[in-house]
Amino acid sequence: MSQVAKELMALTGNEAAAYAMRQINPDVVAAYPITPQTELMQTFAQYVADGLVDTELVTVESEHSAMSACVGAAAAGARTMTATSSQGLALMWEVLYIASGLRLPIVMCVINRALSAPINIHGDHSDAMGARDSGWIQLFCENAQEVYDNVLQAVRIAEEVFLPVMVNYDGFIISHGVEVVETLPKEVVQAFVGERKTPYKLLDVEHPITVGALDLQDYYMEHKRAQSEAMRTAMPTILKIGEDFEKLTGRRYEAIETYRLDDAELAIVALGSTCGTAKDAIDELRDEGLKAGLLKIRVFRPFPWKYIQTALRGKKAVAVMDRAEGMSAVGGPVFHEVRSCLYDLGDRPPIVNYIYGLGGRDVSIEDIKKVFNELVPIAETGKVEDFYRYLGVRE
Amino acid sequence: MQDMLEIRWHARGGQGAKTAALLLAESLMGEGTYVQAFPEYGPERMGAPMRSYDRISSKPIRLHTSIKNPDVVIILDPSLLADPSTLDGLKEDGIILVNTVEDPKTVREKYNIKGRKIYTLNASQLAQEELKRDLASVPMLGALIKVTGLTNLEDFLAHIRKELERKFAHRPEVIEANLKLYQRAYQEVKSE
Numbered sequence: 001m002s003q004v005a006k007e008l009m010a011l012t013g014n015e016a017a018a019y020a021m022r023q024i025n026p027d028v029v030a031a032y033p034i035t036p037q038t039e040l041m042q043t044f045a046q047y048v049a050d051g052l053v054d055t056e057l058v059t060v061e062s063e064h065s066a067m068s069a070c071v072g073a074a075a076a077g078a079r080t081m082t083a084t085s086s087q088g089l090a091l092m093w094e095v096l097y098i099a100s101g102l103r104l105p106i107v108m109c110v111i112n113r114a115l116s117a118p119i120n121i122h123g124d125h126s127d128a129m130g131a132r133d134s135g136w137i138q139l140f141c142e143n144a145q146e147v148y149d150n151v152l153q154a155v156r157i158a159e160e161v162f163l164p165v166m167v168n169y170d171g172f173i174i175s176h177g178v179e180v181v182e183t184l185p186k187e188v189v190q191a192f193v194g195e196r197k198t199p200y201k202l203l204d205v206e207h208p209i210t211v212g213a214l215d216l217q218d219y220y221m222e223h224k225r226a227q228s229e230a231m232r233t234a235m236p237t238i239l240k241i242g243e244d245f246e247k248l249t250g251r252r253y254e255a256i257e258t259y260r261l262d263d264a265e266l267a268i269v270a271l272g273s274t275c276g277t278a279k280d281a282i283d284e285l286r287d288e289g290l291k292a293g294l295l296k297i298r299v300f301r302p303f304p305w306k307y308i309q310t311a312l313r314g315k316k317a318v319a320v321m322d323r324a325e326g327m328s329a330v331g332g333p334v335f336h337e338v339r340s341c342l343y344d345l346g347d348r349p350p351i352v353n354y355i356y357g358l359g360g361r362d363v364s365i366e367d368i369k370k371v372f373n374e375l376v377p378i379a380e381t382g383k384v385e386d387f388y389r390y391l392g393v394r395e
Numbered sequence: 396m397q398d399m400l401e402i403r404w405h406a407r408g409g410q411g412a413k414t415a416a417l418l419l420a421e422s423l424m425g426e427g428t429y430v431q432a433f434p435e436y437g438p439e440r441m442g443a444p445m446r447s448y449d450r451i452s453s454k455p456i457r458l459h460t461s462i463k464n465p466d467v468v469i470i471l472d473p474s475l476l477a478d479p480s481t482l483d484g485l486k487e488d489g490i491i492l493v494n495t496v497e498d499p500k501t502v503r504e505k506y507n508i509k510g511r512k513i514y515t516l517n518a519s520q521l522a523q524e525e526l527k528r529d530l531a532s533v534p535m536l537g538a539l540i541k542v543t544g545l546t547n548l549e550d551f552l553a554h555i556r557k558e559l560e561r562k563f564a565h566r567p568e569v570i571e572a573n574l575k576l577y578q579r580a581y582q583e584v585k586s587e
Binding site for chain 2: 008010030074098121122143170172173174177178179180273276277279280363364365
C-alpha cells in the first residue's frame with residue numbers, strides 16, 4: 001500500500017501525545033495534572049477549549065477520581081483516555097485493577113517519573129514497573145515519534161483485546177524534549193482507529209447489564225482466568241495492528257526491536273529513551289571492533305518472552321538495564337523477567353543487571369560503553385561474579 | 396553542515412532560554428534537518444542558573460543525554476561566566492556568545508579564555524529598546540543565527556513571523572518589534 005501524506009512537526013513528547021489524542025478525538029478524557037504529565041493535559045485542554053475536539057473533558061480532584069471517571073465512561077461505551085505520572089499513577093492503584101478486571105479499553109499515557117521519597121520529578125520507570133501486575137498492556141516509547149505512533153495504536157489494541165493500555169515515555173527526557181515528529185492527516189488517523197465497537201453498554205437500557213458485580217468463590221477465579229487469557233493472547237493482535245500501522249507510515253512496530261543484535265556477542269536489554277543513546281554507543285563500539293547489540297522492549301505487558309528468548313539465544317553475555325529499583329534485593333524487575341525467560345534455553349548466556357538512571361540521572365554514551373566493556377570479561381570466562389550492579393552512582 | 400551541531404544555553408530562570416532553545420529547533424526543522432531541544436529542569440526559580448540545549452543534525456537524532464561537549468555556548472547573563480564550569484567541555488574551536496555590554500576582547504581578558512571564538516551582543520539593552528523588556532533570549536537567537544550560519548536571516552525571520560502571528564494575532568505591533576529586534580541583533584553582534 002502506498003504511504004499517505006505526512007507532515008513534519010517539532011513537538012515535545014507531551015505535545016506529540018496531545019496531538020495524537022486530538023486526532024483520535026476521544027469521547028471522554030478525565031485527568032488530574034501532575035508533573036511531567038501536566039503539559040500534555042494542558043495542551044489537550046486547549047484543544048477542547050478551542051473546539052478542535054468533541055471530547056468531554058472531566059477535570060477531577062485527584063487521580064483516583066480520574067481513573068474512576070474513566071472506568072465509568074468506558075463502561076458506558078465511550079472511547080476514553082487519560083494521562084498521569086508517578087504519584088498520580090500510585091494514587092490510581094486500586095482503580096487500575098478495576099479498569100483491567102472489567103476489561104475496559106482505556107488508554108493512558110504514563111509519563112514515567114520517579115516515586116517519592118525523596119521527592120523527585122524526573123524520569124525513571126518506578127511508577128510503571130509498580131503497575132506491571134495490574135492487568136494493563138504496557139508499551140514503552142524511545143522518542144517523541146514513538147509516543148505519537150504508540151498512542152494511535154494503543155486505541156486499537158485496547159478496543160480489540162478489551163484490555164486497558166498504558167503508553168509509557170520518560171519524563172522530561174521525552175515529555176519535555178522537542179524532536180521532529182512525522183504526523184498523519186486527521187482523516188487517516190480516524191480511519192485507522194475506527195469507531196469503538198462494544199458488545200455491552202452500561203447505558204443501553206433496552207439491554208440492561210451489571211458491571212462490577214460481586215463475584216465470590218464460585219466464579220472469581222474463572223473471570224481472572226479469562227482476563228489472563230486476554231493478556232496471553234493479546235500479542236498477535238498487537239503485532240497485527242503494528243503491521244497495519246507500518247503500511248500507513250513505513251514505521252515498523254513489533255514486540256521488541258533489535259539493533260545490530262543478530263551477529264552481536266554482547267547484548268544489552270533496555271526500554272525507553274536510553275535505547276536511542278545505546279544505538280549510538282553501539283555504533284561507536286562496532287567501529288572499535290566490539291560486537292555489541294541492543295534488544296529494546298516495546299511491549300512489556302504482555303511480556304514478550306518468546307521473542308526475547310529467540311533474540312538472546314547464543315549471546316556470549318547479556319546486561320539488562322533497569323530504570324527502577326525493584327527493592328527485591330536481587331535486581332530490578334526487567335532483569336528478573338528477562339533472566340527467567342532464558343531459563344529454558346540449553347545454552348543460556350551469562351546475564352547481569354544494571355540499575356541506572358534513577359530520578360532522571362543522565363545516561364551518556366560513555367555509560368553504555370562502560371556496560372559493554374564490563375561484559376567483555378564475562379563473555380570471555382562465561383562467569384558472573386556479581387550480577388546485581390549499579391551504573392553511574394556514587395558509592 | 397557537520398553531522399551534528401550541539402548548543403548549550405546558560406541563563407537564569409525567567410530569561411527565556413528554554414523558550415529560545417525550543418524556538419531555534421522549531422525554526423530549523425525541516426526535510427533533512429533533524430532537531431532536538433530540551434531544558435535541564437532543576438528546582439524552578441526565577442534567577443537561578445539554568446541550562447537548555449539544542450542539537451541540530453543532518454541525520455535523525457537518537458541520543459537522549461545532556462550535552463557535554465557543545466560546539467556553541469550561549470550565555471544570557473554574563474555573571475555566569477564567573478563560574479568556570481559554564482565553559483566546561485566547549486570544543487577548542489567552539490563559539491562563545493555572550494549577552495554583555497563588553498566587547499569580545501574584554502571578555503576574553505577578564506575571564507582568561509583561551510582559544511574559541513568569542514562574540515558579544517548587548518542583548519539586554521536591545522531588548523529594552525525594542526520590546527521594553529529585558530528579554531535577552533530574543534536578540535541572542537538572532538545573533539546565534541549570524542555567528543553559526545545555521546540558516547539565512549530571511550528564512551529564519553519568515554518562520555519567526557509565522558510563530559508570532561499564531562501567538563500575537565491581535566497585537567501586530569509586538570510582531571514587528573520582535574522581528575526588528577532579531578534583525579538588529581543579527582547586524583550588531585560583535586566579533587573579535
